[in-house]
Amino acid sequence: MRVLIAEDDELMLRIVEFRLKKDGHEVVLARDGNDALQKVEDYEPDLIISDVMMPYRSGLEIVAAVKEKHQTPIIILSGMGHEDMVLEAFRLGADDYLTKPFSPSELSVRIKRFGVVKR
């Protein structure tokens, strides 16, 4: 599966990347909101994992923009676990919401749940 990870924290980006590569996924990295949207168009990922707080565009803006054009599943991975934020993410079209601190194994299992067609 081709997965786009949008995260501005380099270490987190590398941790998620490491986990996904270990699970056999192809990984595309984006370090800010604009970069993420550009890479959605360029690489057409099967799944997007996005942080909420990022430069230029937030994760929620990415969800809204992506869901306007595509059906790509989106998992939000954020330190903001407040009920309002979670509900807003789902309202905009996010498919799953994982709060930090998170377990990389749990992320793996949640990705498998989507069962997106492998390339």
Next chain:
Amino acid sequence: MIYFEILLSVFLGLATFLITFLSFYLFIRKIWRRAYLKWDRMIDMLLRKAIFFHEGNNGQLTSIPITRRLKDNLNNRRFSNRLVKKIILAKRNVSGQYGDNLRQLYIQLGLDKKALRLLESRKWHLQAYAIQQIGTMGLKEHLARVYRYTNCKNNLIRMEAQIAVLNLIGFEGLRFLDIISYQITDWQQIRLLKELSTVPQTELTGIDKWLSSENASVTIFALKLARNYRRYELYENIVSCLDHNNPNVRKQAIATLTDIYVENTSEVLLARFERETYQNQIAIMNAIAVIGDVQNVSTLLSYLDTEKAQMKFAVARAIINGNKTGLECLVNDQRSKTYPLIDMIPQLKTEIR
């Protein structure tokens, strides 16, 4: 002419000095940047290795392998500080065995001992940093040492200690609310609630006691806890906070009753309307807009005569949202044909729940 030559010499001297100084400064900065980049790569690799340590290790290794270069670098204060910062950040982001691995790395590198030394420092910012480390890394064995700072006179040390005890023992850590004499700021309350949202939920007892605390900020925080964790059994205690002498406590009690209410809560609130402060009157109207019913309409209509547009708007909103016939009652009232209600009603119609 001589003056001109002296001035020129001084100017040239200063310019040379400045250029030399700036070049030297930029050179040193470049060297440090390179060193930091190299360190960051080294630390990131170590943390990745540590986080996934249990996955690649079939029980053969008991400690996380650390290179000699990294061990040597640990003696460098800047490197050590950078490493601690990154471990803490990573620990906040990963949980379960992955987080435990980072804790193991932290202890293995002897960073816990360094934190304990910082705790004994006379500088408050170092003490606060040490407390933050102990809390984030979950060093429960040092709970007693951290706990005594939860009522420290230094604001920042106190804040970090309160967060740290929640990190260490979860909801049980809130026991500091029994003893604190200092106010909990709004910002600190937000931080505490956020921290609580990440710890496993257990039976939370003591809210009733905190609701009658002599420290008003503790009462406000207890009201927020009751609201967030839907403690319906505390309804009577929350209502009694409406008679508190601090208007901020009463305001929070009104907000909490918007979520924890019974059939006659709107009447209980309206009965206190006249003696409340202006801000709390607005809060009552906002609450009625959520929990009001048809029996409140006649009382609410009597408040429409207010001169203040903000209050008029809040009352009109309470009438419309409080019950199904609210809009009809308001439109039938003669005052709704006059300014400003005539302008407010179209907007309020769009808000009908």
